Amino acid sequence: MENGIRVIRGGGVTSPRGFSAAAVGCGIKDPANRRLDLALVACDGPAVTAGAFTTSRVKAAPVRVSQVHLRAGSDVRAVVINSGNANACTGPQGIRDAKEMVKAVSTRLGLRMRQVVVCSTGIIGLPMPMGRVMPRFDELIDDLSPSVDGSKKVAHAIMTSDTKQKSYAIEVELDGVLVRIGAVAKGAGMICPSMATMLCVVTTDAVIGRDELRRASLEAVDQSFNRITIDGDTSTNDSVIVMASGKAGNRAVANGSELARIFREALTRVMLELAKRIVMDGERVTKFVEVRVCGGRTSVDARRVAEAVGNSLLVKCSWAGDDPNWGRIMHAIGYSRARVREELVDIYLGGLCACKSGVASDTPPADLKRAVSRPQVTVCIDLNQGERGYTLYTTDLTEGYVSYNRSEYSLVERVLAERKGLG
Amino acid sequence: MENGIRVIRGGGVTSPRGFSAAAVGCGIKDPANRRLDLALVACDGPAVTAGAFTTSRVKAAPVRVSQVHLRAGSDVRAVVINSGNANACTGPQGIRDAKEMVKAVSTRLGLRMRQVVVCSTGIIGLPMPMGRVMPRFDELIDDLSPSVDGSKKVAHAIMTSDTKQKSYAIEVELDGVLVRIGAVAKGAGMICPSMATMLCVVTTDAVIGRDELRRASLEAVDQSFNRITIDGDTSTNDSVIVMASGKAGNRAVANGSELARIFREALTRVMLELAKRIVMDGERVTKFVEVRVCGGRTSVDARRVAEAVGNSLLVKCSWAGDDPNWGRIMHAIGYSRARVREELVDIYLGGLCACKSGVASDTPPADLKRAVSRPQVTVCIDLNQGERGYTLYTTDLTEGYVSYNRSEYSLVERVLAERKGLG
Numbered sequence: 001m002e003n004g005i006r007v008i009r010g011g012g013v014t015s016p017r018g019f020s021a022a023a024v025g026c027g028i029k030d031p032a033n034r035r036l037d038l039a040l041v042a043c044d045g046p047a048v049t050a051g052a053f054t055t056s057r058v059k060a061a062p063v064r065v066s067q068v069h070l071r072a073g074s075d076v077r078a079v080v081i082n083s084g085n086a087n088a089c090t091g092p093q094g095i096r097d098a099k100e101m102v103k104a105v106s107t108r109l110g111l112r113m114r115q116v117v118v119c120s121t122g123i124i125g126l127p128m129p130m131g132r133v134m135p136r137f138d139e140l141i142d143d144l145s146p147s148v149d150g151s152k153k154v155a156h157a158i159m160t161s162d163t164k165q166k167s168y169a170i171e172v173e174l175d176g177v178l179v180r181i182g183a184v185a186k187g188a189g190m191i192c193p194s195m196a197t198m199l200c201v202v203t204t205d206a207v208i209g210r211d212e213l214r215r216a217s218l219e220a221v222d223q224s225f226n227r228i229t230i231d232g233d234t235s236t237n238d239s240v241i242v243m244a245s246g247k248a249g250n251r252a253v254a255n256g257s258e259l260a261r262i263f264r265e266a267l268t269r270v271m272l273e274l275a276k277r278i279v280m281d282g283e284r285v286t287k288f289v290e291v292r293v294c295g296g297r298t299s300v301d302a303r304r305v306a307e308a309v310g311n312s313l314l315v316k317c318s319w320a321g322d323d324p325n326w327g328r329i330m331h332a333i334g335y336s337r338a339r340v341r342e343e344l345v346d347i348y349l350g351g352l353c354a355c356k357s358g359v360a361s362d363t364p365p366a367d368l369k370r371a372v373s374r375p376q377v378t379v380c381i382d383l384n385q386g387e388r389g390y391t392l393y394t395t396d397l398t399e400g401y402v403s404y405n406r407s408e409y410s411l412v413e414r415v416l417a418e419r420k421g422l423g
Numbered sequence: 424m425e426n427g428i429r430v431i432r433g434g435g436v437t438s439p440r441g442f443s444a445a446a447v448g449c450g451i452k453d454p455a456n457r458r459l460d461l462a463l464v465a466c467d468g469p470a471v472t473a474g475a476f477t478t479s480r481v482k483a484a485p486v487r488v489s490q491v492h493l494r495a496g497s498d499v500r501a502v503v504i505n506s507g508n509a510n511a512c513t514g515p516q517g518i519r520d521a522k523e524m525v526k527a528v529s530t531r532l533g534l535r536m537r538q539v540v541v542c543s544t545g546i547i548g549l550p551m552p553m554g555r556v557m558p559r560f561d562e563l564i565d566d567l568s569p570s571v572d573g574s575k576k577v578a579h580a581i582m583t584s585d586t587k588q589k590s591y592a593i594e595v596e597l598d599g600v601l602v603r604i605g606a607v608a609k610g611a612g613m614i615c616p617s618m619a620t621m622l623c624v625v626t627t628d629a630v631i632g633r634d635e636l637r638r639a640s641l642e643a644v645d646q647s648f649n650r651i652t653i654d655g656d657t658s659t660n661d662s663v664i665v666m667a668s669g670k671a672g673n674r675a676v677a678n679g680s681e682l683a684r685i686f687r688e689a690l691t692r693v694m695l696e697l698a699k700r701i702v703m704d705g706e707r708v709t710k711f712v713e714v715r716v717c718g719g720r721t722s723v724d725a726r727r728v729a730e731a732v733g734n735s736l737l738v739k740c741s742w743a744g745d746d747p748n749w750g751r752i753m754h755a756i757g758y759s760r761a762r763v764r765e766e767l768v769d770i771y772l773g774g775l776c777a778c779k780s781g782v783a784s785d786t787p788p789a790d791l792k793r794a795v796s797r798p799q800v801t802v803c804i805d806l807n808q809g810e811r812g813y814t815l816y817t818t819d820l821t822e823g824y825v826s827y828n829r830s831e832y833s834l835v836e837r838v839l840a841e842r843k844g845l846g
Contacts, residue, residue, distance in 0.1 A: 058757025058765045058781075089753050091766065091782040124750025125783050236754050313736070317825050327547025330512050331659045334481025342481045343514065358481075359514040360548050399822035402740050 004173050005266055008180065011169025012151025013041050015182035016205035018245030020044060021150030022143035023157035026132045028084035028122070036157035038133060040140050041184075041201050042078040042109060047243045049076035050214040051117065052221045054238035060124075061087045061094030063237060065102060066117035074210040077115050079201050079241050080105045080140075082133065083158050083186070084122040088236040097128040104137040119199050119239045121160055121186060151184060158186040158199055166277045172266040174259050177250035179206045181270050187228075187278025198225060198278055200240045202270060205248040206263060212255050216264045217242045224271035228279045228393045242267075279393045284400030287319050288376045291392045295383040301338035302390035305381060308336030309392075316397035319377065324368035326354040333381065340383055348380040427596050428689055431603065434592025435574025436464050438605035439628035441668030443467060444573030445566035446580035449555045451507035451545070459580035461556060463563050464607075464624050465501040465532060470666045472499035473637040474540065475644045477661035483547075484510045484517030486660060488525060489540035497633040500538050502624050502664050503528045505556065506581050506609070507545040511659040520551040527560040542622050542662045544583055544609060574607060581609040581622055589700045595689040597682050600673035602629045604693050610651075610701025621648060621701055623663045625693060628671040629686060635678050639687045640665045647694035651702045651816045665690070702816045707823030710742050711799045714815045718806040724761035725813035728804060731759030732815075739820035742800065747791035749777040756804065767807040773800055 008015050021041045025034035051070045053063050069076060080101055087094045102116045109116075120128075144150065155165035169182035185200040208216075221240055253259045280288045291310045296302030309315055312332040318325040326347045333340055347355035350371030352363050371377070431438050444464045448457035474493045476486050492499060503524055510517045525539045532539075543551075567573065578588035592605035608623040631639070644663055676682045703711045714733045719725030732738055735755040741748040749770045756763055770778035773794030775786050794800070 054757075056754065056757035057759075057761070057763050058753050086750075089750055089765070089778070089781055089783070091780070124754060125778070236757055313820075320825065327509075327512055330481050331479065331547060334477075334479035334659055336480075338480070340480050342512070355512070355548070357514070358512055359516075360512070397736075397825055399825045402743065402820055402822045402825055 004262065005269055006171045008169040008171055008182070010148055011182050012148060012155060012167035013182045013184050013201055013203045014146050014148060014151040015169035016180040016203045016245060017247035018043055018045060018205055019203045019243070020144040020146045021154045022140050022145060023153035024136050024140050024143060026082070026136045028082055028129055028132060030084070036153060037083045038136055038140060039081045039154040039157035040078060040105065040144065041154060041203065041243070042144060043203075043243050043245050045245060046075055047077045047245055048074050048208060048210050048213050049241065049243045050074070050210070050217040051242070052217060052240045054235060056236050058089065058236050060120060060237040061090055061098040062118040062120045063239060064095065065098040066119065066239065069114040069117050072114045075115055076117055076243065077111055078105050078109060079117050079119060079243070081119040081154070081158050081199060081201070082122075083160050085120060085126060085128050086122045086124045086237050087120040087128050088124040090125070090127055093127055097130055100130065101133065104134060105141075108137060108141045117241060119237070119241070121158065121199055121237050124236060151182065154201070155184040158184065160186060162186050162281055164277070164281050166274055166281070168270055168273050170266060170270055172262060174206065174248070174250040174253065174262060177248055179248045179250055179263070180204065181206070181266055183270050183274055185274040185278060187281060198235075198238055200225065200271065200274060202240070202242040202267070204242070204244045204267075205246065206244050206253055207246040207248060207250050208244050208253040208263065212253055212260060213242060213244055215255065216260070216267050219264055220268040220271045223268045224275040227391060228275045240271075276393055279395055282395045284398050285395040286375070286398055287396040289319060289394050289396065290378045291381070291394060292378060292389070293381045293383065293391070294389040295385055296388035296390070297339055297383075297386040299388045299390060301340070301383070302388045304336040304338040305333050305340065305383065306390045306392040308332040309379070309381065310394035313397060316395065319372060319396035320398045322369060322373040324349050324354055324365065324372045329379070329381070330355065330358070339385075341385065344384040346382040346384065350374065350377055427685070428692055429594045431592040431594055431605070433571055434605050435571060435578060435590035436605045436607050436624055436626045437569050437571055437574040438592035439603040439626045439668060440670035441466055441468060441628055442626045442666070443567040443569045444577045445563050445568060446576035447559050447563045447566060449505075449559045451505055451552055451555060453507070459576060460506045461559055461563060462504045462577040462580035463501060463528065463567065464577060464626065464666070465567060466626075466666050466668050468668060469498055470500045470668055471497050471631060471633050471636050472664065472666045473497070473633070473640040474665070475640060475663045477658055479659050481512065481659050483543060483660040484513055484521040485541040485543045486662060487518065488521040489542070489662065492537040492540050495537045498538060499540055499666065500534055501528050501532060502540050502542060502666070504542040504577070504581050504622060504624070506583050508543060508549060508551050509545045509547045509660050510543040510551050511547040513548070513550055516550055520553055523553060524556065527557060531560060531564045540664060542660070542664070544581065544622055544660050547659060574605065577624070578607040581607065583609060585609050585704055587700070587704050589697055589704070591693055591696050593689060593693055595685060597629065597671075597673040597676065597685060600671055602671045602673055602686070603627065604629070604689055606693050606697055608697040608701060610704065621658075621661055623648065623694065623697060625663070625665040625690070627665070627667045627690075628669065629667050629676055630669040630671060630673050631667050631676040631686065635676055635683060636665060636667055638678065639683070639690050642687055643691040643694045646691045647698040650814060651698045663694075699816055702818055705818045707821050708818040709798070709821055710819040712742060712817050712819065713801045714804070714817060715801060715812070716804045716806065716814070717812040718808055719811035719813070720762055720809040722811045722813060724763070724806070725811045727759040727761040728756050728763065728806065729813045729815040731755040732802070732804065733817035736820060739818065742795060742819035743821045745792060745796040747772050747777055747788065747795045752802070752804070753778065753781070762808070763806055764808065769805040769807065771803040773797065
C-alpha cells in the first residue's frame with residue numbers, strides 16, 4: 001500500500017469489473033506451431049475509451065483505422081490485437097484487412113464497427129495472412145472470460161521478442177469506493193520516445209468522463225511510455241488503449257478535482273510499471289539505467305540531455321562493459337543541443353560523484369566501476385543552471401542486441417516461409 | 424584526371440609547396456612504447472588559414488584555444504596535434520596545457536602564439552601528461568620536413584582507433600597554373616553529423632583570400648565531413664584546419680569567380696575522399712552504405728530522412744546481417760520528422776526496387792539479399808514529393824563495434840596505468 005494504491009497480485013486487464021479477455025493461436029507468428037497470436041479484450045457494457053498512438057508519419061493500417069474509430073466516439077468496447085505481423089506498409093489491402101478484423105469482432109459481439117479498435121505488432125511490409133486469421137474469430141469470441149486466465153492469455157498472445165509476459169493491476173480508493181486499474185503490454189526492441197514498438201491495453205472500472213479519461217491517459221503516457229528508450233527507434237504501430245467500464249460506481253472523476261489527481265497518479269503508476277518492465281525486457285539487455293537530469297534552465301533542455309545520454313551508442317556500450325566512462329556522458333551532453341555550461345555540470349553514477357564542475361572528481365575509479373556494475377544503475381546529471389528536470393529509463397547496448405537484430409525477422413526467410421506456409 | 428583534377432599518388436600535406444611536417448612519440452597513447460602521437464604541420468611563410476570546429480557545447484580545451492586564435496587573425500602558420508588524450512573536460516588546467524603546447528611551437532618557430540593552433544584526440548576527462556609531452560618539442564621541430572615522409576608520419580601520429588592512415592592530395596589547374604591541395608585526417612568511431620571525432624588538416628599552395636578560403640572550407644565541410652555517420656555521436660574535439668601558402672602564384676581565387684568554383688570543387692573532392700575513408704575505417708565496420716534521398720519537398724526533409732535511416736540501430740543491424748529489410752527503413756523514414764507520404768515512397772537497394780509506393784515490390788527477395796550483401800551498398804529513397812535531395816555516408820553496426828567500445832579505453836584501467844606510468 002503506497003499513496004493508497006494496492007497492487008493486485010497476478011492481476012491484469014480482467015481485474016477491473018466489466019471486462020473479459022481471450023486469445024487463440026492462428027499461426028501468424030509461426031506457421032508450424034500454434035503459439036497464441038490473436039487476442040481480444042472486451043467490455044461487457046457501455047465504455048469510455050481513450051487512445052494514444054505512434055507519432056511516426058508511417059502509421060500501420062490498424063493505427064489508422066483505430067484513430068478514426070476513437071475520433072468518432074468514445075464508446076469503444078473491444079480491442080482486437082494480433083502479433084507476428086504489423087500490418088504496416090501494406091497499402092490499401094492493409095486497411096481492408098484491419099477493417100475485416102474489426103468487423104469480425106463487431107458482428108459477433110453485436111457492436112457497430114466503430115466500437116472496436118485493432119492493434120498489430122510484428123514484421124513490417126508483409127500482407128496479413130488473413131486466410132489463417134479469419135477462421136479463428138468464432139473460437140476467439142467463445143474463449144472470452146472475465147477470469148485472470150483470460151488476461152494472462154492476452155499478455156502472452158501479444159508478445160513478439162519479449163521474453164516475459166507483462167501484466168499489472170492495482171486498486172485505489174476514490175472517495176471511499178475501491179476502483180481498479182489493470183493492464184497488459186508488450187515491448188522489447190525499438191523502444192524510444194515517443195512511445196515504442198509497444199502496445200498497451202489498460203482497463204479500469206472507474207466512472208470517468210471522456211475528456212478527463214483522455215487527459216489522464218495522455219499525461220500518464222507522457223510520464224511513462226514516452227520516457228523509455230532502448231535503441232532510439234520509434235515504431236509504426238505504437239498504441240495505448242484505455243477503456244473504462246464505470247462498474248465501480250464511484251462519484252465521477254471530474255477534471256481538476258482531488259479524485260482526478262488520485263486517478264491520474266494511479267494510472268501513471270500502472271503505465272510506468274509496465275514501461276519499466278518493457279525496458280528491462282529489452283532485446284538482450286543486461287542493465288536497466290535511470291537517467292535523471294536536474295538543474296536545467298528549461299524542461300526541454302533537461303529532456304534533450306537525458307535523451308542524448310540515454311540514446312548514445314558509446315555511452316550504452318560503456319555501461320555494457322561496466323565502464324564508468326563519464327567522459328562519454330559529457331560529450332553526449334555536449335551535442336544534445338541543450339544550453340549547458342560544461343564547467344557547471346556534475347555527474348553521479350550510482351550516487352557517487354564521477355564529475356564535479358565539468359572535470360573528474362576524486363572518487364576512486366574502482367568505486368565508480370563497482371557503482372556501474374550493478375544490474376540497475378541511476379545516472380544523475382545536475383546541470384546547475386535552473387530548476388527543471390527530466391527522467392528517462394534506458395538500457396545498455398550489448399553484442400547480443402546486434403546479433404539478435406541482424407538475424408531475427410530476416411525478410412527473405414520470412415517471405416519464403418510464407419510462400420511455403422499454411423496461408 | 425577528372426574535372427581537371429589529378430590525384431597525386433602517395434601525396435599528403437607536404438605535397439603543396441611551402442609546407443613541412445613532423446611527428447614524434449611521447450608515450451601519450453601508450454606509456455610502455457613510443458608510438459607516434461605528437462605531430463606538427465607548418466607553413467614556412469605567411470599563410471591564410473580557416474577552421475571549422477565541433478558544434479558540441481562541450482568543447483575540448485584545444486578547440487577553445489584554436490577558435491580564439493583563428494578569430495584573431497588568419498595568418499596561422501602551424502598546427503600541433505596530439506593523439507591519445509583529448510584534453511577535454513579538463514577545466515582551466517586543460518586550457519593552460521593547450522596554450523603551453525601552442526607556446527612550445529610558437530617560441531621555437533619564431534611565431535606569435537596566435538599563429539599556432541592545437542588539436543587533440545583521445546580519451547576524455549584525463550589531464551594531459553605534459554611531463555611526457557613538453558620535453559619532445561625540440562625533437563619535433565628538428566624533425567620538420569617538406570618530404571612526403573613528414574606527411575606520412577603526421578597521418579600515423581594522429582590515428583587513435585583508426586586501422587589505416589588517411590592522406591590524400593590532388594593537383595588542379597587554376598587559370599593555367601597548377602595548384603595543389605593535400606590533407607591528412609583521422610576518424611573512426613563516433614562519426615556523425617555534424618562532424619565527428621575527426622581531425623583533418625588541409626594544406627594548399629593556392630593564392631586565396633581569407634574570406635574566400637573560409638567560405639570554401641565551410642562549403643566543403645558541409646558536403647563531406649558533415650555527411651558521414653557511424654554511430655550517431657558527435658565529439659568534443661572535431662576540427663578541420665585549412666592552410667594556404669600562396670606559393671602556387673595563381674591569380675587570386677575571388678568569391679563568385681570561375682576559379683572559386685573550381686577551387687571549391689577540388690577542396691570538396693579532397694575532404695569527401697577523406698570523409699569516405701573515415702567511414703570505411705569505422706570501428707569494426709563491415710559495410711559502407713551510401714544513403715541517397717531524393718524527391719524531398721525541402722532539403723531539410725531529405726536530410727532528416729537520410730539521417731534517421733543512416734543512424735537507425737535496427738537498420739544498421741539489418742545491413743550487418745545482409746538482410747534487405749526495407750520495413751525498418753520505412754519506419755525510420757516515419758519517425759524522421761520529415762514531411763513524407765508513405766504511399767509515395769520508393770526504396771531501392773543496390774539499384775533494385777524493394778518498395779514501390781510504400782508497399783513491397785515484386786523483386787525476388789533473394790535478389791534483394793544479394794544486393795545488400797556487397798561491401799558497398801547504395802540505398803536510394805525517393806520521397807516523390809519534390810526536387811530536393813541529400814546524401815549521407817554510413818555503415819552497418821556489428822557485434823564487433825559493441826565489444827570494441829565496451830572494452831576499449833576503459834577509464835579505470837587507463838587511470839591506473841597513468842598512475843603507474845611514466846608521466
